[in-house]
Amino acid sequence: MAWLAASHPSDVAPTEESYTPREWEKPLFHMTGTPAAYRPSGSTLASGRRPKATGDYQAWTPES
DSSP states (O other): OOEEETTEEESSOTTTSOOOOOTTOOOOOOOTTSTTSOOOTTOTTSSSOOOOOOSOSOOOOOOO
């Protein structure tokens, strides 16, 4: 069975392949789902209060 990995087909499954990072590669830290995840102001998961609307838009209402 051929595996497709980023446009490079291989006969070895990703879980069976030994991978060694290159010297110039940085470690990748995925913080999603952790307390250290990025939560911009206004997010329902951010601490604090959501900033008030600035009034720079007009809400759409359907025509009657």
